[in-house]
Amino acid sequence: MRLHLHLEDEEPIIYEGEDTLLDVMHKPSIGRSMFLAWFKANKRYKNARDLLYVEFPQEFVYNRKDLIWTPRVRPKVFGRIHYVPPSAGDVYYLRIMLNKVRGPTSYKKLKTVNGTIYPTLNLPGLTLQPEDAKNIVLSYIEDLMVRGGSTLKRIPNMPYPNYERANESTNMLIHDELNYERKSLKEEHDRLFTLLTDEQRNVYQTIMTSVNDEAGGVFFVYGYGGTGDIVINVASSGIASLLLTGRRTAYSRFGIPINLTEDSFCNISPDSDMAALLRKTKLIIWDEAPMMHRHCFEALDRTMRDIIPSTHSKDAEKPFGGKVVVFGGDFRQVLPVIPGASRNEVVNASLNSSYIWDSCQVLRLTTNMRLKVGSNIVDKKEIEVFGKWILDIGEGKLSGHNDGExxxxxxxxxxxxxxxxxxxxxxxxxxxxxxxxxxxxxxxxxxxxxxxxxxxxxxxxxxxxxxxxGEEKIYYSPDSICPTDDCDAFEKSLYTSDILNAVKLSGVPNHILTLKVGVPVMLLRNIDQANGLCNGTRMQIRKLGEHVIEAKVITGSHSGDIVHIPRMKLVPSDRKIPFRLQRRQFPVVVCxxxxxxxxxxxxxxxxxxxxxxxxxxxxxxxxxxxxxxxxxxxxxxxxxxxxxxxxxxxxxxxxxxxxxx
The missing domain is CATH 3.40.50 (Rossmann fold)
Structure with missing residues (x-):
């Protein structure tokens, strides 16, 4: 659950465009928010005062209608506080304090330490550990001395800064990846570990042995669809990313270029925060890997070898800079989609056609867990027969010799x-x-x-x-050639509005979009992955405005959330048309x-x-x-x-x- 926060007297206010100032000031929600309701819950419930804000959703549920927190009776959920950059000032310090202070009942209590009320939110000793603060100060001093032609090393008994730790202490990417409630996750891990099949346990232990031994290695967990240190979870598609902790696609997490070649690198510079995160990472899990072009994996491999220093010469030859990388997926499923490609081109673009595959250890899972859900002994025989039929389709066994079709x-x-x-x-x-x-x-x-x-x-x-x-609402998109496209006046005159409006491309809504209240729709763009709004998210229409659509999310961990989708300028990268189309439309399609x-x-x-x-x-x-x-x-x-x-x-x-x- 995403947890909102705000400074004192700066809670958000939602109002309609035609509301007067008087109407806005008399709204029932004025002076009320999820964050302020947390203060009130801490006053009302004694056990609430033992919890951090991020732990609160485990024991309490937020009622969005009444704007109050009440004790939870359903299964627990995990809380995550919205990311805030250091440049945000007091809001940044507020976020840090919320991960340290338990049970405050007001902003005043948040700013009180050992009986002293501080005037600002940047409280001493809360934003940084003493060792981290010392390293940052020493690094500044050392930089100044180096500019003057000297160094701290010349001063006897003077400590020298640990630059790596100083950089990590201000790296919000690392902070975010470590900002999990470890105790709860440990309990969840232990519960799920007892449910593993023998196959799954062997896979788990094989991978964790490589992680714990820091031996590196590339693994491919090959099975059916549905099967404390930093772990990066990514997926090849938006909908698959919703199933993972962290909810990121590989393209966004690793900065993979859209137009890849066999020599591409990811957009990660060696001195960036992302590079520091990768150096500290122990394990990368990449789901739905077979549907990605092999150039994606090779670009990340080249990048990680470049930014991760090798402690031994043999480590320089290890894939992905010696980190443990686990690919997941099923090669029976759809392979990389390449418009107009031949069979040979598709096969050559697959992960197991890459040089990385030579270093990859395949770990097999043979049980279809999706079909096991809710099954009983009576259904067991039917499940086995149906599962075998599905498997035979995937492996092309139902028609004897199958040379493609x-x-x-x-x-x-x-x-x-x-x-x-x-x-x-x-x-x-x-x-x-x-x-x-x-x-x-x-x-x-x-x-x-x-x-x-x-x-x-x-x-x-x-x-x-x-x-x-019900009444249908029709939205017409204003279409044009992208202003950044290099077209002269004559070329632009060839592409009239009628021609542009008639263009239909995969992943882009049509010129005419017809919707009704109650209709299910699917999102076509990654808008806010952290809150579940990514390519593939399904929603149900609640209200239809001129510039914004209100919908309820009906799939994934954010099911039930009310969201607002704006009209957007969409520029597809489809090479089937000789120009770059710019279409302003809602990024949804009826589904x-x-x-x-x-x-x-x-x-x-x-x-x-x-x-x-x-x-x-x-x-x-x-x-x-x-x-x-x-x-x-x-x-x-x-x-x-x-x-x-x-x-x-x-x-x-x-x-x-x-x-x-």
Whole structure:
């Protein structure tokens, strides 16, 4: 849970544009906030005074309607205080004190130390440990002496600064990574460790042995989809990052360039805070790795070898500067998406085609944990049969020799009968009684219709949108050529508004965006990853304004949060068009249906797979059928070239990728 903070008499106030000053001053929320409610809870509850602010959500829950904290009865959650840079002044010092002072009942109590009330929030001894403060002062003195041609080393018995520790004490990236409640995490670790299978325990112990011995090493944990020192967690996609502590994508965490080449480096300078964090890091976990281009991993490898000093000559040859790196994922799933690429180009772009793979130890997990959820002994046989069928699809075994593409038969018990209108049939199957469930966000959480292309996505979403009562709101985007694009006047005259408006690109909303209150939508941009707003987050529309959309998050750890999405200038980097389009639109799309590629990383209870067009790339069919938690949750509707229902469909598997593992 993200915890808000503010200085005295500076709590945020939310008001409508047409409100008068008098209306604003008489709002019930004036003088009330999550942070001020914490002070009141400390006065009211005796046990609250033993907790730090970051520990508070473990024992108390914040009621956003009444703006009060009350004792928690549901499972515990972890708190994280909003990041504040040192340049913020008193707010920065306030954040540091909140990680040290327990149970204050007012700002005055926060500024009181040993009976003395200090005038500012920068209290002595609270912002830095004495050793850290000494190092910082010594480093300043040493710098001044060096400029004057001298050094502290010339003075007998004079301490010399530890520059590494001095830099770490002011590095907020390191502070953030160490700002976890270790006691609670230790308890959670111990609880989860008892639940590990023998396979999982062996994987865990193998990796931790390398971490504890500081031996370095690269590991790939190969399994089904769904399987105190600093640990960096990153993911290859936005939706996968929501499943990780820290919630960061690899691109944002490591500064990976958008346009990669085989010689690229990450945007991390050796003297930056990020470089210092990497040097201190013990373990990097990178989820959904097979879907990333191998140049991403090679760029990080080159960067880390460059910024991490080697204590021995042999360490210089170790991948990733001798750090332990764990990749996770499933090569049966979708491989790197390269527009217009051939089969050979896709295979060559995969992680196991990189030189890094030669140093990678593969650790296998063979149990599909997604299908195990909520299962019992009666379902065990059916789960095993269904799991084997999914695995055979992923490995291309259902049609004998498969040299890339082959027809396979869909079992009749998961085939959906076509009632004459394929879109209506699949829609009513997955979204029955749609209008009656608009007030139930849980209805949309675990169900979706999956299709291979955006064309079918638009058709299904349009159909289901038309079934919802209520006024629709249509948003038209102002489109133009990006001002930074090097186009002369003649070229710009060729691309009229009609041409620009007609452009449809993956990952960018269309020129015309039609929405209704209650409709589920998916975010198409990473807006605020720390608060769960990233590419792939699903939400339900609550209010439709001219410039802002209000929605409720319905997936991930931030499910239930009310968020506001603004219109944004979006500039796609798609090379299929000869210019850079700039489109100002809400970064959302209706998501009753989504593409198979977009569903990767999600677990769903109800999936309708609509194959009006066959899958066209490696792993797509496997990804689609493996999204469900049980066989009962999967329905497949396949159409042939004449739009007649059939039980045969294409499966695409590049076996040369699987043979390298």
């Amino acid at each position: 082959a027809l396979i038969e869909i079992p009749r018990d998961i085939l959906l009968d076509d009632k004459g209108d394929a879109i209506a049939s699949i829609s009513s199957c997955i979204y029955p009684s749609l209008s009656e469930h608009l007030d139930d966000p849980e209805y949309f959480q675990d169900r979706a219709i999956l299709v291979p292309t955006n064309e079918e996505v638009d058709s299904i979403n349009y159909h289901l949108l038309s079934l919802i009562d 009753f249906a989504m593409t198979i590629n977009k569903s990767q990383g999600q677990s769903l209870s109800q999936v309708g797979l609509f194959l009006k067009k066959s899958v066209f790339s490696h792993g797509q069919l496997y990804v689609a059928v493996s999204r469900v938690k049980s066989k009962k949750g999967l329905k497949v509707l396949v159409c042939d070239e004449d739009n007649n229902p059939t039980n045969m469909t294409k499966n695409v598997v590049y076996k040369e990728v699987l043979q390298k593992i």
